[in-house]
Amino acid sequence: MSISGWKNLDGKWDSGLDGRMKTKFILTLCVALLPLGLICTAPAAGTKGTDEQAVRDADAAWSKAAGAKDLDKTVSFYADDAMVLPPNDTAKTSKDAIRALWKDLIGSVTSVSWTATRVEMAKSGEMACLTGTYELTMNDGTKDHGKYCEVWEKKGGGWKCGTDIWNSDLPAPSGPEKK
Numbered sequence: 001m002s003i004s005g006w007k008n009l010d011g012k013w014d015s016g017l018d019g020r021m022k023t024k025f026i027l028t029l030c031v032a033l034l035p036l037g038l039i040c041t042a043p044a045a046g047t048k049g050t051d052e053q054a055v056r057d058a059d060a061a062w063s064k065a066a067g068a069k070d071l072d073k074t075v076s077f078y079a080d081d082a083m084v085l086p087p088n089d090t091a092k093t094s095k096d097a098i099r100a101l102w103k104d105l106i107g108s109v110t111s112v113s114w115t116a117t118r119v120e121m122a123k124s125g126e127m128a129c130l131t132g133t134y135e136l137t138m139n140d141g142t143k144d145h146g147k148y149c150e151v152w153e154k155k156g157g158g159w160k161c162g163t164d165i166w167n168s169d170l171p172a173p174s175g176p177e178k179k
Contacts, residue, residue, distance in 0.1 A: 082161060
């Protein structure tokens with residue numbers, strides 16, 4: 001068969017596919033290549049689970065350090081640019097202010113601990129939002145319990161807390177009545 005048999009009468013190349021068949025072929029090709037594209041852009045297998053466990057472990061170690069009243073270790077879990085939002089107080093945005101806050105807090109309690117109940121990892125794998133519950137007993141025996149939320153950031157291969165907030169589940173003390 002000569003090459004001229006592969007051409008239509010009007011002299012254009014004949015692929016053997018009509019318009020509808022070309023559309024199906026291109027669509028099938030795209031669908032077949034889609035998983036390959038997703039695999040190439042996805043984080044390495046197991047990274048999400050590994051990072052989630054690393055954040056949980058860091059939070060547990062942090063709680064243990066605070067419970068042991070180790071001020072230096074407790075403060076070391078914060079990122080250099082961290083923001084702490086304690087209840088009934090102003091935001092603490094410097095290392096010195098965060099250190100002073102924790103010095104007062106662990107000095108005023110006989111026990112403090114917290115436990116993560118949920119960790120949400122960002123798709124990028126660079127941030128995590130952790131929520132949980134805390135319990136503490138003040139030096140006078142008063143007990144408190146509540147919830148907390150932390151935003152963790154992956155920095156230099158490790159995890160640091162960038163934002164920390166907590167508040168009590170107990171009702172606010174009633175103030176003087178207004179007349």
